[in-house]
Amino acid sequence: MATTDGGPNRSANGPQGRAVTVHLLSGFLGSGKTTLLNQVVDYYKAQDINVAVVMNELGDVNLDGQLLGGEVPMAEMLGGCICCTIRGDLSLELKTLIDEHAPDVVLIESTGAANPMEIIDAVTEAALLLRIDLRTIATVVDGPELLARGKRGGRTFKLMQEQIRCATDLIVNKADKLSPEELVEAQQLVRGLNAYAPLTVTVRSAIDLAIFDLADGADPKPRPEAAAGTGRAKAAGSHVCGADCRHGEHDHAHEHGHGHDRGHEHGEHARESHVHDAHAHDSHAHDSHAHVMTLTHYLAGPIDSYAFEALLNRLPQDVYRAKGIVTFSDTNSRFLFQFAYRETEFIRITPQGDVHDVAVFIGEHFDKDALLAELAGLES
Ligand SMILES: Nc1nc2c(ncn2[C@@H]2O[C@H](COP(=O)(O)OP(=O)(O)OP(=O)(O)O)[C@@H](O)[C@H]2O)c(=O)[nH]1
Numbered sequence: 001m002a003t004t005d006g007g008p009n010r011s012a013n014g015p016q017g018r019a020v021t022v023h024l025l026s027g028f029l030g031s032g033k034t035t036l037l038n039q040v041v042d043y044y045k046a047q048d049i050n051v052a053v054v055m056n057e058l059g060d061v062n063l064d065g066q067l068l069g070g071e072v073p074m075a076e077m078l079g080g081c082i083c084c085t086i087r088g089d090l091s092l093e094l095k096t097l098i099d100e101h102a103p104d105v106v107l108i109e110s111t112g113a114a115n116p117m118e119i120i121d122a123v124t125e126a127a128l129l130l131r132i133d134l135r136t137i138a139t140v141v142d143g144p145e146l147l148a149r150g151k152r153g154g155r156t157f158k159l160m161q162e163q164i165r166c167a168t169d170l171i172v173n174k175a176d177k178l179s180p181e182e183l184v185e186a187q188q189l190v191r192g193l194n195a196y197a198p199l200t201v202t203v204r205s206a207i208d209l210a211i212f213d214l215a216d217g218a219d220p221k222p223r224p225e226a227a228a229g230t231g232r233a234k235a236a237g238s239h240v241c242g243a244d245c246r247h248g249e250h251d252h253a254h255e256h257g258h259g260h261d262r263g264h265e266h267g268e269h270a271r272e273s274h275v276h277d278a279h280a281h282d283s284h285a286h287d288s289h290a291h292v293m294t295l296t297h298y299l300a301g302p303i304d305s306y307a308f309e310a311l312l313n314r315l316p317q318d319v320y321r322a323k324g325i326v327t328f329s330d331t332n333s334r335f336l337f338q339f340a341y342r343e344t345e346f347i348r349i350t351p352q353g354d355v356h357d358v359a360v361f362i363g364e365h366f367d368k369d370a371l372l373a374e375l376a377g378l379e380s
Pocket residue numbers: 027028029030031032033034035036057060062111112173174175176177202203204205
């Protein structure tokens with residue numbers, strides 16, 4: 001039996017309806033993510049909706065053969081350095097999967113041990129390469145494990161807390177293993193960390209799957225045509241990576257704030273892309289009740305570099321991350337920009353093929369309409 005409070009206020013896909021919907025399933029190891037994933041896959045298949053899956057852990061064979069049978073396109077990702085494997089390769093895996101299979105929707109089951117912000121970062125990185133719409137971050141909470149870890153504290157508990165904070169939908173699972181008092185305690189603990197996301201108590205992750213419905217009125221058919229190119233891209237990171245980050249291999253220049261070279265703290269990254277569906281112009285704003293929000297805006301055309309930098313500089317504190325590809329009208333160049341911890345970095349890029357201009361913003365409770373109005377001001 002599942003109980004629920006509140007309901008998500010889903011936003012529609014873009015006007016062209018061509019963005020691929022992405023749902024991220026988060027939650028600690030063994031919490032019930034795969035159990036949920038199987039149900040969601042069946043739900044889509046029953047509706048003849050084309051679903052693809054990215055699994056973040058090789059060797060996860062909890063899919064009962066239905067995915068492994070080849071019916072559902074799936075990318076399995078090896079573990080490893082989070083910042084390289086997850087951030088760079090996840091966006092690349094997403095792009096390859098979408099190029100090859102043209103799914104209506106992609107489900108990503110993240111490794112239970114991953115920091116959810118890293119994964120959200122990686123998924124939105126993919127928005128630089130193709131039109132995706134990250135609509136749901138469903139965190140499956142292992143009720144008994146949460147209570148046990150909560151008493152002990154420690155790193156695992158911290159990670160669980162992060163996963164709960166990031167969620168747009170919370171699922172407190174394994175209710176069958178909790179007494180009524182413990183169930184109340186678990187819900188209170190979760191609510192204390194994230195008061196915004198709808199919370200459902202479940203056994204075997206059995207939630208109302210309507211939260212995974214495609215955007216209002218979005219007809220899965222006709223499907224967007226599969227892009228024919230062989231896309232490759234390397235993501236440009238924005239944080240210091242002590243491990244084996246990949247290095248750029250293509251002709252590019254770094255420019256920081258109109259020639260003020262602030263140095264490049266994490267080695268040289270380059271972007272090489274072949275991207276299709278380039279010229280669309282729309283925005284995806286997400287559930288206004290979500291704790292962590294993303295806003296993806298596809299720019300209509302070139303913008304002034306000074307005005308754009310000024311916009312980034314006055315972003316509210318609640319926007320802690322932004323990234324994208326922009327074309328500057330005054331320099332006639334394309335740039336990849338990275339905004340993190342109030343520092344902005346511009347990297348000149350020479351994309352191959354059609355690459356759309358896009359700006360992605362990640363933060364908490366920021367005023368999306370105000371930001372969209374500011375962006376529209378740049379485009380006019
Ligand atoms: N008792 C009980 N067991 C459950 C429930 N939900 C899932 N399980 C079991 O818990 C185990 C882990 O479930 P999974 O769905 O594989 O969990 P996961 O989050 O995908 O695990 P990882 O991929 O290892 O992170 C399986 O043996 C499930 O059958 C539940 O509500 N109650």
